[in-house]
Amino acid sequence: MKLEAMLQRVEKPSRYIGGEINTFNKEITAEMIRFAFCFPDVYEVGMSYLGLQIIYSLLNKEEDVFCERVFSPWKDMEELIRENNQTTVTLETKSKLLDMDVLAFTLQYELSYTNIINMLDLSHIPFYAKDRSDVHPLIVAGGPCAYNPEPIADFVDLFFIGEGEEQLIEFIEVYRPYKAGKITKDEMLLAATKIGGVYVPKFYEPVYDEKGILVEVNRKADVPEKIKKRIVRDFDKGFQLETMIVPFADVVHDRAAIEIFRGCTKGCRFCQAGMIYRPVREKSPETIKSNVDKILSTTGFEEFSLTSLSTMDYSSIETLVSDLVQQYEKESIGVSLPSLRLDSFSVDVVKEIQKIRKTGLTFAPEAGTQRLRDVINKGVSSENIETTFRSIFGLGWSRVKLYFMIGLPTETHEDLDGISDIANLGTYIFKQVKPESMKKSVQVTVSTSCFVPKPFTPFQWMPQSTMDDFYEKIDYLKTKLINKKVVYNYHDPKTSVLEGVFARGDRKLSKVILKAFELGAKFDGWQEYFDYSIWMQAFEACGVDPDFYTVRKRDYNELFPWDIIDPGVTKDYLISENEKALSGVTTIDCREGCTACGVNVNIIGGAC
Amino acid sequence: METLRIVYTKQKYMRYLSHLELMKLFERVFRFQKLPLKFSEGFNPHPKMTFAAPLSVGFSSQAEIMEVQLNERIDLEHVLQMKFPDGIQIIKAKYVDSKKALMASIDFSEYMIRIDFGASVSEYPFEERAESFLNQEAIHYEKKTKKGTMKTVNALELVKSFSVIFKEENELILRATLASNSSMGSLNPELLANLFLNFCKNEKEIEQIEVERINLFMTVDKKLVSLYEL
Numbered sequence: 001m002k003l004e005a006m007l008q009r010v011e012k013p014s015r016y017i018g019g020e021i022n023t024f025n026k027e028i029t030a031e032m033i034r035f036a037f038c039f040p041d042v043y044e045v046g047m048s049y050l051g052l053q054i055i056y057s058l059l060n061k062e063e064d065v066f067c068e069r070v071f072s073p074w075k076d077m078e079e080l081i082r083e084n085n086q087t088t089v090t091l092e093t094k095s096k097l098l099d100m101d102v103l104a105f106t107l108q109y110e111l112s113y114t115n116i117i118n119m120l121d122l123s124h125i126p127f128y129a130k131d132r133s134d135v136h137p138l139i140v141a142g143g144p145c146a147y148n149p150e151p152i153a154d155f156v157d158l159f160f161i162g163e164g165e166e167q168l169i170e171f172i173e174v175y176r177p178y179k180a181g182k183i184t185k186d187e188m189l190l191a192a193t194k195i196g197g198v199y200v201p202k203f204y205e206p207v208y209d210e211k212g213i214l215v216e217v218n219r220k221a222d223v224p225e226k227i228k229k230r231i232v233r234d235f236d237k238g239f240q241l242e243t244m245i246v247p248f249a250d251v252v253h254d255r256a257a258i259e260i261f262r263g264c265t266k267g268c269r270f271c272q273a274g275m276i277y278r279p280v281r282e283k284s285p286e287t288i289k290s291n292v293d294k295i296l297s298t299t300g301f302e303e304f305s306l307t308s309l310s311t312m313d314y315s316s317i318e319t320l321v322s323d324l325v326q327q328y329e330k331e332s333i334g335v336s337l338p339s340l341r342l343d344s345f346s347v348d349v350v351k352e353i354q355k356i357r358k359t360g361l362t363f364a365p366e367a368g369t370q371r372l373r374d375v376i377n378k379g380v381s382s383e384n385i386e387t388t389f390r391s392i393f394g395l396g397w398s399r400v401k402l403y404f405m406i407g408l409p410t411e412t413h414e415d416l417d418g419i420s421d422i423a424n425l426g427t428y429i430f431k432q433v434k435p436e437s438m439k440k441s442v443q444v445t446v447s448t449s450c451f452v453p454k455p456f457t458p459f460q461w462m463p464q465s466t467m468d469d470f471y472e473k474i475d476y477l478k479t480k481l482i483n484k485k486v487v488y489n490y491h492d493p494k495t496s497v498l499e500g501v502f503a504r505g506d507r508k509l510s511k512v513i514l515k516a517f518e519l520g521a522k523f524d525g526w527q528e529y530f531d532y533s534i535w536m537q538a539f540e541a542c543g544v545d546p547d548f549y550t551v552r553k554r555d556y557n558e559l560f561p562w563d564i565i566d567p568g569v570t571k572d573y574l575i576s577e578n579e580k581a582l583s584g585v586t587t588i589d590c591r592e593g594c595t596a597c598g599v600n601v602n603i604i605g606g607a608c
Numbered sequence: 609m610e611t612l613r614i615v616y617t618k619q620k621y622m623r624y625l626s627h628l629e630l631m632k633l634f635e636r637v638f639r640f641q642k643l644p645l646k647f648s649e650g651f652n653p654h655p656k657m658t659f660a661a662p663l664s665v666g667f668s669s670q671a672e673i674m675e676v677q678l679n680e681r682i683d684l685e686h687v688l689q690m691k692f693p694d695g696i697q698i699i700k701a702k703y704v705d706s707k708k709a710l711m712a713s714i715d716f717s718e719y720m721i722r723i724d725f726g727a728s729v730s731e732y733p734f735e736e737r738a739e740s741f742l743n744q745e746a747i748h749y750e751k752k753t754k755k756g757t758m759k760t761v762n763a764l765e766l767v768k769s770f771s772v773i774f775k776e777e778n779e780l781i782l783r784a785t786l787a788s789n790s791s792m793g794s795l796n797p798e799l800l801a802n803l804f805l806n807f808c809k810n811e812k813e814i815e816q817i818e819v820e821r822i823n824l825f826m827t828v829d830k831k832l833v834s835l836y837e838l
Contacts, residue, residue, distance in 0.1 A: 001815075004816070005816045007624050008666045008816065012626075013624035013665065014624050014626065014629055017621035017624050017625075018621070019620075019621050019622070019693040019694050019695070020693060021633075021636070021637070021692075021693060246633075246636055248629045248633070250628075296639075296640070297640055298640055299636065300635070300636030300637055300638065300639035300640035301636065301639075302635065302636070302639065302654075331639070332647050332653040333639075
């Protein structure tokens, strides 16, 4: 059966057709380096990822590189591919992955690892790096989960650590002589380790003790002892994204995205992004406005979002937003802000953007009591929360979403009570301050996720809650959140526990991933696919204990599998933050003064 | 206010776009081509566009028709040169007086239906059977109504013309003009092909049915007018 006939039979064929506005179609010559950006999830998820847009645009500017896209086929398409002995193909030229030079997987979440295996399987490419040769594409990977590459290190030839804009271009330079047949695969890989931020697992051999704890890492070649993450130093002058692919299908974030800064100064102790993307680098308002203009005039998006880890912290956010609103209002183009702080300042800015489109509001207090918010260094006070409720409900909003985490270090039932107190406070303030004309009643939605300790955060030594603990806490919250105006949603602890295994996992997990795949695991991030029992079966079959990775408390002097990576932030800083957490001492936002995390010394060079 | 009418193709891979996806695509191309779009009022302003007789996902078309409201006229050359993804091409554009809703004025669609069989069908007299197919008193089939109940429909009442136009080895091409109007009812060409093959007692495996719309007709002054003449 041909692709066309398969497309007639699937639920959403537009996921597979390509040809969207601003996509590329280059002539394929013998010299052309064929690069496939592989997102191990469906089109709608992958096309919402800004990194894909950046890399696609960046690489296709190179004359001798053709970057195409591949997503995981949904179940219906996968069945047709297997039944008809077909393979996964690229969207641009409908080429087999075996015909590509480089397959680049992005690692956005741990639960997509089985989808990587599935994509290789659908393309008849050997899973293990050691089983592949010159005839196979080179498998590379990057993204946030590459900061602990070990669980999939046996499958991947080369990892990119940090921001890709500069290192990808440098990698292409190393790849060219290999493509031309002038150097061997090993020579190319070794040369790649010299460009900085590149980890080639085959050159590093972990040694474990009898308990399975890592004791040392032997280097098998002349490669760096630690892989220092790469960043774009001058974010205002470096590569600028000035156009985007305009997706078909109902993608998750169907709007233009303009990055306004990278990094975050807040220092929340649970947050990996806040640590690994340091230091903060802002774009100037002029650059941002030019980016917005160029992207909108080549895409026609009716909405754009100013993205970053904490958009309200941009130095001149208020004037930036009001300038942009004023400029685009007449064309009915809306501005959206991905994350709001709980304070009156944020509410003022939101008031501005809602002139065009009124949307729901979402805030993340993360924890229910001041004590616990201090432990995690979430700089939100009870007063902030109350003031925010007063202003949003006073302005006529009636729905608000609140995000919390359960299972945070030192959490007690008092902290859970705090969650319900905040939700009830919201409904109470609504009655006090709502405009007289308001007929609607209030709805406060509380969502809880389960805390997963992540590498390179102050909580990387902490045990994760057990599954039973998570369920007990959720049940407790169910009995507490009985207010009819409060809706409670919670994230399933089973997936969080598995995420916890891989977040702090080591190389012994590759066989578990493969086993789970063989037993049928895929799309583990999707509730309708995820099967916890398959995973437990896989752990047992491989003789690997998941508790070793999740609920075990680690010593400060334990060597971690991810310690081969240098994220810039020092271990000493993380230890001191962990200590401060346990004694409930907060750390200031580093925009107000340096907190000596080490990133400026290690990555930028010079004084901190 | 001006009404711009556009005739366009929906072919190649673009035939897999759903109606919603197609509308969004047009809106975005219009936006970055800086058409002076007229927006609806309210909290979620959207451009005023009408697409006549939406095609099923997977059917291609040589000629589709849509209208968009503009605040002022712009050069039609600019409209004709707008670039869409490969498979969508604007073939005609003009300003019209739009008093009657476009959706309601399409009465018939003409289709080519290409059927690929798993084995040769060259021996079978499809041409003769097409005549007797049409000479039946009625061709009943069950259709789900909007309420979810089933009702019996006579397909013949929805067929304006039907013929076999090509037959060779594993391939058969049918041509049919069928009702496609929201009030009169409409008949899916793929369904018609299946009704015909059942009537012919076909037992050969069907690999693929490809449908292409080749024309749309409106009733103007009680006469049927092809969209090419509009």
